[in-house]
Amino acid sequence: MTSESNGLEKKLELLGAWSGIAWMVIAGGAFVGSGLVPPRSPSMSPVDFAEFVADNKYRILIGMLALLIGGYTFLMTWSITLAYQVKKYANPSYLAFCVLFAVGLSGALIGMLCGVLGSAMAYRVEALDPATTQLLYDLILFLFLIPWPPFMLWQFITAFAILSPTNTEVVFPRWTGYFSLWAGALELFSALCVFFYSGPFSYSGLVTFWVPGASFFAWVLVMAVVQIKGWRRVHDGPPDPPAVRHELKAADSAEVDAVEVPESAGV
Amino acid sequence: MNPQLMAGITDAERPRDVVNRRRHLPGESGIWIFILLDMLIFAEMFGIFVWYRAENPELFGASQQAVKPVYGLIYTLLLLTSSWCVVLAVRGARRRLFDVSSKLVLWAFGLGAAFVAIKFVEYGAKLSNGITPVTNDFFMFYFVLTLVHLLHACVGLGVLMYMRKQLKALQHSREASERRMRMIETSGVYWHMVDLLWVVLFALFYLRG
Numbered sequence: 001m002t003s004e005s006n007g008l009e010k011k012l013e014l015l016g017a018w019s020g021i022a023w024m025v026i027a028g029g030a031f032v033g034s035g036l037v038p039p040r041s042p043s044m045s046p047v048d049f050a051e052f053v054a055d056n057k058y059r060i061l062i063g064m065l066a067l068l069i070g071g072y073t074f075l076m077t078w079s080i081t082l083a084y085q086v087k088k089y090a091n092p093s094y095l096a097f098c099v100l101f102a103v104g105l106s107g108a109l110i111g112m113l114c115g116v117l118g119s120a121m122a123y124r125v126e127a128l129d130p131a132t133t134q135l136l137y138d139l140i141l142f143l144f145l146i147p148w149p150p151f152m153l154w155q156f157i158t159a160f161a162i163l164s165p166t167n168t169e170v171v172f173p174r175w176t177g178y179f180s181l182w183a184g185a186l187e188l189f190s191a192l193c194v195f196f197y198s199g200p201f202s203y204s205g206l207v208t209f210w211v212p213g214a215s216f217f218a219w220v221l222v223m224a225v226v227q228i229k230g231w232r233r234v235h236d237g238p239p240d241p242p243a244v245r246h247e248l249k250a251a252d253s254a255e256v257d258a259v260e261v262p263e264s265a266g267v
Numbered sequence: 268m269n270p271q272l273m274a275g276i277t278d279a280e281r282p283r284d285v286v287n288r289r290r291h292l293p294g295e296s297g298i299w300i301f302i303l304l305d306m307l308i309f310a311e312m313f314g315i316f317v318w319y320r321a322e323n324p325e326l327f328g329a330s331q332q333a334v335k336p337v338y339g340l341i342y343t344l345l346l347l348t349s350s351w352c353v354v355l356a357v358r359g360a361r362r363r364l365f366d367v368s369s370k371l372v373l374w375a376f377g378l379g380a381a382f383v384a385i386k387f388v389e390y391g392a393k394l395s396n397g398i399t400p401v402t403n404d405f406f407m408f409y410f411v412l413t414l415v416h417l418l419h420a421c422v423g424l425g426v427l428m429y430m431r432k433q434l435k436a437l438q439h440s441r442e443a444s445e446r447r448m449r450m451i452e453t454s455g456v457y458w459h460m461v462d463l464l465w466v467v468l469f470a471l472f473y474l475r476g
Contacts, residue, residue, distance in 0.1 A: 165443075165446075174295060174296075174297050175295075175296055175297035175300050176297075177297060178295070178297030178298055178300050178301040179297070179300055179301070179304070181301060182300070182301045182304045182305055185305070185422075186308065188415075188418070189415075192411065195400065195401060196401070196407070199319075199404065199407065200312070200315050201407065201411060206311070206315060207311070207312060207315065207411075211308055211311070
């Protein structure tokens with residue numbers, strides 16, 4: 001591996017970590033800017049809901065475009081970087097890497113589908129039956145909430161890798177493992193939305209929407225910040241940075257020696 | 268009950284690492300982050316419940332009659348006793364009484380498992396009487412909050428088994444003893460959180476206002 005491709009890999013690693021923050025800003029901005037968040041209540045009348053969509057048609061269309069540019073794409077890049085860094089710095093398990101890679105991609109696809117459905121919902125709102133418009137909105141919220149199992153798996157596998165004995169905390173301190181466990185546990189609330197049409201456990205509810213929604217965004221933000229700081233510690237540190245102790249032999253690990261990592265490493 | 272667990276002993280008799288641990292935060296710092304954040308979410312749900320109850324006191328009062336306090340009392344006894352066993356188990360581990368600690372954790376597990384089993388019996392009784400999470404707002408909160416706590420308790424049973432595994436490992440080897448002891452304390456802290464959350468649920472749903 002040449003130093004040029006090493007340099008590219010390092011840059012992509014840093015950019016990938018930053019893309020988590022970009023995703024959070026763009027996806028969050030897209031949902032809020034489009035007016036689809038805060039979510040409308042499922043018990044809102046279809047006519048009122050269709051009127052809301054018609055009044056905000058172009059806001060929604062532009063928001064969904066932003067979601068597809070920054071939301072879908074950057075979640076993909078960030079999740080791949082997370083999987084790569086977890087494998088490189090926390091636990092070298094190939095299987096864990098594959099799981100993180102796959103569930104991250106599925107998360108990004110969900111973002112993509114939300115954007116496409118939102119666009120379709122607003123595109124012909126004048127011609128559609130209001131109940132159909134509301135059904136499309138139900139689909140968007142259900143897509144956002146009810147495929148929670150892979151998201152929980154994503155966060156739990158990340159947590160287990162960080163809490164495993166092979167993690168020398170060069171990038172991921174152990175508290176991020178517990179934080180990931182917390183975020184993963186909260187995904188379960190999403191499942192409640194299919195049973196309720198109003199109140200805190202409906203898809204617009206203070207618990208069912210905001211708890212997993214906010215915790216997922218917080219998880220991406222916190223992990224991205226940790227990844228960026230960790231990258232700087234590893235790549236901008238002294239000329240011969242301490243090596244990770246575990247058995248990973250990545251293609252760019254030529255500079256890695258078998259030197260003990262100081263216990264004070266970590267955010 | 269092993270008297271060494273119950274009686275105090277002087278610092279001169281205590282191993283040095285036990286003395287050093289007397290004033291430390293038990294368990295890993297990460298578990299406290301988990302607990303604080305988790306309790307924040309429960310606090311949110313408790314707050315919403317209290318607000319809904321204030322909006323409709325007659326409905327909530329009438330519906331609460333279907334929740335039998337005797338169940339609450341049994342759950343409280345089970346979980347508090349279980350937590351007491353965990354406290355003694357951690358204390359025993361610090362004094363290297365791993366065999367006793369391991370048995371105490373088994374007791375804690377058994378009491379926790381009894382909690383889970385009786386909870387299913389209670390749910391079954393309500394469901395067979397036609398009371399479901401969509402019956403009204405009170406039961407929506409009752410089922411959701413107690414179910415979320417129940418899931419925490421089920422995870423806690425797994426954590427207790429992990430705790431026992433660490434105790435067994437320490438019993439046979441001194442390898443990674445500091446890390447294992449930290450994980451034992453961490454596991455205990457999690458179980459105490461389950462217990463503490465139960466106390467609030469008991470007060471909200473099982474005590475008559």
